[in-house]
Amino acid sequence: xxxxxxxxxxxxxxxxxxxxxxxxxxxxxxxxxxxxxxxxxxxxxxxxxxxxxxxxxxxxxxxxxxxxxxxxxxxxxxxxxxxxxxxxxxxxxxxxxxxxxxxxxxxxxxxxxxxxxxxxxxxxxxxxxxxxxxxxxxxxxxxxxxxxxxxxxxxxxxxxxxxxxxxxxxxxxxxxxxxxxxxxxxxxxxxxxxxxxxxxxxxxxxxxxxxxxxxxxxxxxxxxxxxxxxxxxxxxxxxxxxxxxxxxxxxxxxxxxxxxxxxxxxxxxxxxxxxxxxxxxxx
Amino acid sequence: xxxxxxxxxxxxxxxxxxxxxxxxxxxxxxxxxxxxxxxxxxxxxxxxxxxxxxxxxxxxxxxxxxxxxxxxxxxxxxxxxxxxxxxxxxxxxxxxxxxxxxxxxxxxxxxxxxxxxxxxxxxxxxxxxxxxxxxxxxxxxxxxxxxxxxxxxxxxxxxxxxxxxxxxxxxxxxxxxxxxxxxxxxxxxxxxxxxxxxxxxxxxxxxxxxxxxxxxxxxxxxxxxxxxxxxxxxxxxxxxxxxxxxxxxxxxxxxxxxxxxxxxxxxxxxxxxxxxxxxxxxxxxxxxxxxxxxxxxxxxxx
Numbered sequence: 001x002x003x004x005x006x007x008x009x010x011x012x013x014x015x016x017x018x019x020x021x022x023x024x025x026x027x028x029x030x031x032x033x034x035x036x037x038x039x040x041x042x043x044x045x046x047x048x049x050x051x052x053x054x055x056x057x058x059x060x061x062x063x064x065x066x067x068x069x070x071x072x073x074x075x076x077x078x079x080x081x082x083x084x085x086x087x088x089x090x091x092x093x094x095x096x097x098x099x100x101x102x103x104x105x106x107x108x109x110x111x112x113x114x115x116x117x118x119x120x121x122x123x124x125x126x127x128x129x130x131x132x133x134x135x136x137x138x139x140x141x142x143x144x145x146x147x148x149x150x151x152x153x154x155x156x157x158x159x160x161x162x163x164x165x166x167x168x169x170x171x172x173x174x175x176x177x178x179x180x181x182x183x184x185x186x187x188x189x190x191x192x193x194x195x196x197x198x199x200x201x202x203x204x205x206x207x208x209x210x211x212x213x214x215x216x217x218x219x220x221x222x223x224x225x226x227x228x229x230x231x232x233x234x235x236x237x238x239x240x241x242x243x244x245x246x247x248x249x250x251x252x253x254x255x256x257x258x259x260x261x262x263x264x265x266x267x268x269x270x271x272x273x274x275x276x277x278x279x280x281x282x283x
Numbered sequence: 284x285x286x287x288x289x290x291x292x293x294x295x296x297x298x299x300x301x302x303x304x305x306x307x308x309x310x311x312x313x314x315x316x317x318x319x320x321x322x323x324x325x326x327x328x329x330x331x332x333x334x335x336x337x338x339x340x341x342x343x344x345x346x347x348x349x350x351x352x353x354x355x356x357x358x359x360x361x362x363x364x365x366x367x368x369x370x371x372x373x374x375x376x377x378x379x380x381x382x383x384x385x386x387x388x389x390x391x392x393x394x395x396x397x398x399x400x401x402x403x404x405x406x407x408x409x410x411x412x413x414x415x416x417x418x419x420x421x422x423x424x425x426x427x428x429x430x431x432x433x434x435x436x437x438x439x440x441x442x443x444x445x446x447x448x449x450x451x452x453x454x455x456x457x458x459x460x461x462x463x464x465x466x467x468x469x470x471x472x473x474x475x476x477x478x479x480x481x482x483x484x485x486x487x488x489x490x491x492x493x494x495x496x497x498x499x500x501x502x503x504x505x506x507x508x509x510x511x512x513x514x515x516x517x518x519x520x521x522x523x524x525x526x527x528x529x530x531x532x533x534x535x536x537x538x539x540x541x542x543x544x545x546x547x548x549x550x551x552x553x554x555x556x557x558x559x560x561x562x563x564x565x566x567x568x569x570x571x572x573x574x575x576x577x578x579x580x581x582x583x584x585x
Contacts, residue, residue: 003402003487004414007395007458014455015421018429018436025431034435078319084312094571095320098327101567101574103516105533106560109540110326113333113549114346124345154326162575215425218518222537236519239427244523249431260428267423275412275419 019260022253030250043254053255056233059145063234064213066149067156072205074153075160076198080190082161083168093165097158104155108222111151112138144224144232152219156212160205167201168194207270214263235259334358334553341549357550361558365551367538368527374555376528377535384446384531385514388453393506395454396461401495402487403462404469405477415466422459430523437524449524449531453514460513461506467580468502469495501573508570509577512563532559 029039047053078096082089099107114120117136125133137143171194179189217236220226226233226241235255243252333341334357335350344351363373399418403411426433433452434443442448472495480490521531530538536559540552567574 004399007399007462008414008418010455011418011421011458014433015424015429016417018432019424021432022428074319078316081312081316084309086312086316092316092320094568095323097571097575098564098567099323100578101512101563102560103518103533103563105516105518105537106556107326109536109552109556110330112540113553114326114329116549119341119549120346124347127345154323158323159578162578166579211423218533221518222540225541236425236427239430240519240523243431253431256425256427256430259425263423263425264420267420271416271419271423275416 019257022260023257025250026254026257028250030253032247032249034249043251044258046251047254047258052230052233053235053238055230056235056238059232060214060234062145063149063152063216064210066146067152067213068206068209070149071153071157071209072160072202074157075162075205076164076202078157078161079164079168082165093161096161099155100158102155104216104218105222107151107155108219111147111154112223115147138224139228141228141231144228148216148220148223148232151223152213152216155219156209159208163201163205164198167198171197207266210266211263214259214266330553330557334361334550334557336550338546338548338550357548357554358558360548360551361539361554365539365548365555366542367530367535368542370528374532374535374539374558377530377532378558380446380529381515381532384450384453385511388450388457388514389507389510392454392457392461392510393503395458396463396506397465397496397499397503398491399458399462400465400467401469401491403466404472405487415462418459418462421456422463426456426519430519434523443524444526445529446525449520452520452524453510453517456520457510457513460509464502464506464509464577464580465499468499472498504570505573505577505580508566508573512566512574512577515563 024036025034026043027038027040028034028036029042030036082092086092115135115138117123117139122133122135125135138147175193176189179193184192215236216234217240220232220234220237224232226237236259239252239255239259242248242255329346332348332350333346335353335355336344337352337354337356340351361373363375364371365373367374367377403415406414437443437448437452440448442451476494477490480494485493516533517531518533518537521534522537525531525534536555539555540547
């Protein structure tokens with residue numbers, strides 16, 4: 001039992017210790033060098049009064065909702081269709097999931113190029129004869145955040161597909177046969193038997209995608225850099241800019257702790273319920 | 284068996300009408316699935332096309348026009364002479380950096396994870412759940428909440444800004460994942476396997492080394508692939524903990540894309556991006572089964 005002790009201590013220090021240390025820093029006026037003058041929640045007050053922070057939080061909310069919501073819908077549609085006894089199932093599955101093997105930086109680089117207003121998609125559609133076609137979201141104040149949503153969905157919706165497909169494959173055939181004998185139609189069976197059975201997969205997908213969105217940083221850096229201005233900024237970038245660009249460590253720590261709180265609020269109950277279920281399964 | 288298969292196997296008498304409706308249904312299914320496939324492949328196709336064109340051809344054509352005079356020059360430039368900041372040596376050096384840093388981090392974290400995962404399954408349940416819960420939450424901690432203390436600590440141990448420090452960080456923060464993988468695998472083993480050895484008086488490490496480890500390759504592969512993909516694709520740690528020539532590949536790629544002055548060599552950017560994506564993409568294509576398993580356990584069970 002002593003075997004896990006070293007890792008346990010390491011994680012205790014590097015995860016929980018550091019989070020606590022960050023929390024302490026967020027209560028100080030530290031700029032570059034660490035000063036432990038406790039100023040209470042001043043940094044948090046400044047944070048929530050900061051326009052850029054509010055913008056990044058609004059963006060995060062939009063990004064997370066759209067990204068997780070649409071990914072789940074696409075993933076579900078793909079899974080149900082793939083489950084229709086089709087040819088080339090493996091190939092299709094491989095194609096839907098391959099973006100997940102690629103880094104967000106590569107994804108961002110590729111999409112930034114495709115969405116380039118001068119030479120990318122806009123130019124392509126115009127070359128087809130639609131001269132007035134406009135697609136300059138990536139350089140637009142209001143729309144830049146949505147380009148992140150598009151690229152992120154491309155990158156991660158395959159995950160939802162994989163989760164739903166696994167769940168569909170574990171549906172008990174006998175139940176369907178019984179419903180069939182009772183005269184239920186295909187659509188009815190999907191709606192009232194199969195979809196409810198996919199609830200755990202839906203739950204897991206949403207949680208994982210939301211957790212992914214909350215921590216999203218690289219994609220934004222590679223695609224928009226948070227711009228134009230800070231129109232597509234996310235809290236993770238806010239943290240990074242203030243911690244490493246502007247050297248306002250106490251202030252940055254406060255933003256980091258806020259992100260931590262958000263993730264714990266989402267993941268904590270999930271992990272708790274996962275482990276509880278495990279117990280009942282074992283018992 | 285798939286849901287649809289079950290549905291179909293019970294299909295009653297099929298008349299000509301139903302057969303035609305079924306045929307249209309199939310066509311729609313294939314159409315939708317095919318369109319999705321094209322959409323998913325398109326970015327990769329655009330990347331490859333762009334990387335094979337000269338800048339003149341890029342300006343005169345569109346992102347989807349075929350490269351008429353394919354050239355590998357952008358690939359050469361990306362590999363050995365593209366500018367990353369002020370240095371113009373391509374991404375080669377950063378590639379090597381990342382491999383040198385990733386290999387030990389992957390191996391060490393995987394072995395520690397296997398040991399932990401096995402040890403955890405030997406705990407009684409309430410304690411196991413508590414310890415594992417704490418480890419799991421560690422896997423999901425956003426790194427923004429630890430990054431400042433981390434850079435300060437590494438700095439005071441002279442590990443900031445170099446690959447050894449980065450490898451150490453990846454090893455430590457990988458342990459929650461590798462532990463979760465191993466634990467889920469060992470939980471599914473028949474307990475008798477180990478019991479017999481225990482009765483024979485074999486110690487913990489002896490059992491681990493001669494009984495547990497030899498049957499572990501499936502989960503070790505999952506863990507290795509998951510860890511390698513994560514470390515290779517990392518950007519946050521790399522950019523916060525290294526600088527200049529000591530950077531890993533994703534940081535270098537991002538710098539290449541952002542440092543070009545004047546007209547941007549998009550062809551070189553795309554070639555560099557493909558280089559950067561290649562190792563994990565190949566792993567995915569050749570070991571997809573393990574990759575997907577890692578994703579599922581890595582997310583469902585932390």
